[in-house]
Amino acid sequence: MDAVSSPPRRRGRPPRQPDSLADTRERLLRAGLEVLTEKGFSVAGLDEILRSARVPKGSFYHYYASKEAFGAALIDRYGAYFAARLDRHFDNAALAPLARLQAFVDDACAGMRRFDFRRGCLIGKLGQEMNTLPEAFRARLIATFGDWQARLARCLAAAREAGEIPPATDCERLAAFFWTGWEGAVLRAGLERSTVPLQDFATHFLACAAARAPA
Amino acid sequence: MDAVSSPPRRRGRPPRQPDSLADTRERLLRAGLEVLTEKGFSVAGLDEILRSARVPKGSFYHYYASKEAFGAALIDRYGAYFAARLDRHFDNAALAPLARLQAFVDDACAGMRRFDFRRGCLIGKLGQEMNTLPEAFRARLIATFGDWQARLARCLAAAREAGEIPPATDCERLAAFFWTGWEGAVLRAGLERSTVPLQDFATHFLACAAARAPA
């Protein structure tokens, strides 16, 4: 409970704030990501998101047609956010290709620690919930994984050119293997509240990639 | 809606059925596993479980103190059930050690297909839900993974003795790597409704294990 609750808002269309143009939408997305990466879609209540974003319920349905539409927007948002994060590492010419992957892993570890291992990967979380989710989410989630896989595959191809992994390596399949396992590692990191599963997985993966081309 | 609903039960202690001694408990556990492996703990409603088990709501709290206690029982039950399944494969002397692992993978694929990829791994599902679960579940889930890891490690040690993997292999760590990645593979199999992620993960894992000892 706040000692001093925020002053009750006036009703009606608010005076136009300089900064907050489409700011309400932004606050909704941000708060939605926070809550959904912690709890998943089904458990996350709209009320909690709205409280956290300081957006009244009536406004929500002005911006999104339903919780489902909001969820779809969050998936896209998270996918784009994460893809940018991947590119930042994978396109970093200052490091050798495999070192870029390790840099991403280190970054992810720091991210998980920062939030006390409470926030996971939204795509993985929703993927596991898929049984109880709107069917339209499925294609979106699969596509997001596909996008990440393509980005990683490019990085692995660079590693192949650089001779860090065998020339016969199928980079697409290797990338698929990485993301599959990575989601499992994120899961266990959250469960054990430790980055060890993440680093261990990365270590094994890198050793495995360097050793031989997958069948 | 049933055309003919089952006759309304009388209240009070029912006449002792020959078969159902602690049978109600058994039905509860069975139905609970079905629902929880599909939906997870938070989303699964008691009502649905009770309907499916044909146990009246009032009875539930006679058998379990709370939904939490019931969940804990389900974790234990699932852990034991799965451990038995592992042993059946890992102790199968008719196959070479790594072939036993592959047999487990094939079995798991068949299991997922049989239920149209709706049922996942209870431990993985709850692990990802851990943020919104009773804190007491955490230790139980971790311990279950530890148990599976030990069983797999024994199988891998046998593979090492048999010369299927390098003599310097750290079987415990390799087993940890397997289960971490496996949970991710189960997730993606459910998402994509396909056994491909499972088989692909197994293929990469086996190739990786055979190629070199992990660092």
Added chain:
DNA sequence: GGCGATATTGGACCGATCGTCTCTTAAATT
């Protein structure tokens, strides 16, 4: 063969959920 102890259950309870609804006010438009 009756009586207290015990097992089982029907249904009430209360709180939380999502989505809708109406009302209110400011900005935009003409």
Added chain:
DNA sequence: AATTTAAGAGACGATCGGTCCAATATCGCC
């Protein structure tokens, strides 16, 4: 200035969640 539109506020209803207790039957025992 008048009208239309954008945006926000919060109450509401229907539903469903887990929990609990009074009611009722059987069992064990004397």
